[in-house]
Amino acid sequence: MDWSFYAQELVPALNQGLVKTILLIIPSASIGLLMGIVVGTLRAYGHPLLRKLGDGYAGLFRGTPLVVQLFVLYFGLPNLGIYLEPYTAAVVGFILCTSAYQSEYIRGGLLSIRRGQLLATQALGFSRIQSMLWIILPQAVRRALPGCSNEIVYLIKYSSLAYIITFIELTGEGKILATKYFRFTEVFLAIGLYYLIMVTVADFGLKKLEKRLYIPGFGKG
């Protein structure tokens, strides 16, 4: 077996790609989740007009392939005079896509909270925003967390689409190498292993978060 290919070519290239992948995932996952919470809340409890807008947004971004969205951002927007760097286009695309999915999980979590609690906040003199912020959302987020974690796991894997719009991350680095040396099997198995490790680490962290947020009556301890 030719170890020097692994040590001198594959691992350094993939590590370099890994850093870029992580740079994609962290802002996309965190901003995407926050935006998903806002959009989900508007879709569940917002003014009817905002609700419609939110539904339209989620419908559009869940209903079209992510590749198409990335192409529009990177190749389409220049027609309107808007030029995005590959990295920016990728992060913007991921945020828009992931927050559409997150909003759906959050909306489900919100709708699972009994209406009586909302009445109780109103009876105590809470404003609408106060009761969302302090009473309804903290519960809805706990209920939605397993689904939201799932979406983050998806995001880790679909971040590979960034290489299609020329941002060379983990999959991109691997593909270049595989083509150059014509060693597709080993390279893509190695890429798979990298993603598996990333997902496992993320899963571990998210489970820990779930445990930290545990409250009697909400899921398992």
Add this chain to the structure above:
Amino acid sequence: MTITENGPVLRAENISKVLGGKQILKGVSFTLKKGELKVLIGPSGGGKSTLLQCINFLIPPDEGQIYLDGEEIHIHRKRDLYAYRQKVGMIFQDFNLFDHLNALENVSIALRKVKKIARKEALERAMIELERVGIGDKANLYPAQLSGGQKQRVSIARALAMDPEVMLLDEPTSALDPELIGEVLAVIRNLAQDGMTMIMATHQIGFIRTLADNILFMQEGEIIEQGPPSELLMAGNATRVQQFCAKMNELYEEPEI
């Protein structure tokens, strides 16, 4: 209107409400004087719950006015509405505790977030209220860990912490197991004896007989009879209340309070 010594704390005038095409309330009026306990009884679907929820605008009435201390409440002035609701405590049939907060936090959250009281002070006040309803030792438990009677007592403490002028109680014991009704009624009895102004929907006849100042009998969206229990519940009086209560007595045995 000026506030006189014995003027009503709360006055509801001509409250009407249509829900789902059905006229639930047909111009209901009543007043509550300071320290008075009025009881709403009557068949289910008669509008008791809707009336109570109209009083603090959880259900906005279609017509009619609500006055607190002689001042009319306008639902569209949000700030005034929120301030008014802080002065009107509400107890629900199914408690409606906040599931993610323990008993102490359930009582203190509105003090902190609505009344903007500092955390330490709010927690101290909450503890006093939990002790007042006899569950100081349960302060750190979450709703999922409390019995129905304990949950209802937390919800009473939560309302009391806001220093309400009036309390609305919507069948506070109807969702409880029979052996837990007594502990909640005992708390409400103490409130009544301490002079809390209250209007309460309930079917606990023994409680009504001993504590209510007035009975309002509601049927099909109207108050069709009202008067003190001594009058309306007197055996032999052919009142609608008397008939109704005789039926209730046949159906349920009441715990001693």
